[in-house]
Amino acid sequence: MKILEQKEHFKNQLSGIYPSEEIQSFFNILSEKYLGFTRLQIALDPKVEVTEKDSEKFEKALLRLKKHEPIQYIIGETEFYGLPFKVNKHTLIPRPETEELVEWILSEKALPTQISNFNTILDIGTGSGCIAISLAKNLQNAEVAALDISEEALQIARENAKLNSAEVTFFQTDILKAETLPTQYNIIVSNPPYVRELEMEKMQQNVLKYEPNTALYVKDVDPLLFYRAISTLAKSHLKPDGKLFFEINEYLSEELSALLTSEGFRNIEVKKDIFGKDRMVKCNL
Template sequence: MKIKEYRSQFIQELTPIYDAGEAESFFYLVLEEKKQLKRIDLALHPDLNFSEEESVDWNLILEQLKKEIPIQYLLGKTSFYGLDFEVNENVLIPRPETEELVDWIIKSSSESKKSKDLKILDIGTGSGCIAISLAKNIPNSQVYAVDISEKALVTAQKNAELNHVKITFSNQNILDTEDLKQQFDIIVSNPPYVRNLEKEEIKKNVLDNEPHLALFVEDNDALIFYRKIAELAQKNLSENGKLFFEINQYLAKEMVELLEKMNFKNIELQKDIYGNDRMISCHC
């Protein structure tokens, strides 16, 4: 079958579930991964064909997409802050909003008087996307990362090797941690923050496939991770050190109040590209 003809079939079969633009983007992502061809290649060579074996492979991917399995898991990879990352069912798929958090930290560190030799801790690292992106973009930084999931840390370690950075990883339940044992110039976390009452807002492909351990918190104590990490930051942030969080857009006011009650200073709330309160930073 001609690839161009299959493209039409592929998009048509997915449009009841995804919009046409997203279905088309899936097609070209798979085309580049499986055949190392881009959109322009298909435009210039409309007579390109699939082999019978390739058709079987593509049909399998198509059926999995119909079940709303994320394309990133099917390909086993994604891009984040210009870097390549391996992803699987043990880690969350990195989001554009988290790229904005990383960008904020990098710009903040470059403006700091102490822009080199920063000691950074990423709590709840998952795929390692935050820690690795910071290590790659902040010269001479020492980056540490912790996660409760051993399987997630295996993936994060592979991603560190893939991107040629050194990260000190450790398996740790932050809620059971009383002291971080050393001082850090930056502590960052994108912890679980989606309340169970918000599950109905979550897309089926996320709800059915991504790890709930990294997503959800109980409705009656939605800020449990933030409060604990802030307590640790009070002990383990260096002088003029900064704490950064990605937050639940519906709990921005509560986050500011929490940090104020804990006597943090220079509390700054930032919106993401969609206009949602998504990031917060502060000093001890």
């Protein structure tokens, strides 16, 4: 089968399930993964032959896409903050708003008053390790640590640290049961579970069916459960002038700000993402 025929077959199989632009994106991603062909190369040489073995790879991918499995899980990788990351069913797929959180933290480093305040960093609920590893790569002198409840996620995070030649110390902890942390930190950052059960009906099928529930959802009765546990620990484990950063539920910024105030934090700043949604919080003691 020629690459152009493979492309048309791929499009026809997914038509009506996904928008045409997304189907095109899927095909380009798989072509580069399976064939090493860029979109431009396919356009310039549409008659190149696809081997039977490679065609079978596309068919297997089609079956998984028809079930709404995320393309990142199908190819086993994604990109975050310009770096490659392995992902699987035990890790969330990193989101653009989390890149914005990393950018916000790094922008703080440029402030004249913050030159020596980025020596120790802890990422709570690290998943694929995307936050911790991106910070470690961009803060060469910082000691970065990261924890997660899932040993399977930590295995992927360790692989990602090695893949990106990043020095990060990983350890397994249930933050809801933790009474202490290993040391004091200049920065504590977390993207904890924050999607309420009542919001699940708004989630896309590829998220509901495939991404790990424990990393996404919280009970409606106590949606700030993780923020409360983390802020309580942060009070006794942030160094003087240390900062706490969170990714947050866009609908709960006021409630979280009130919680942080009650815990004794000050200079609470809520930051919007590029879509104008409240998605990040920064504060200090």
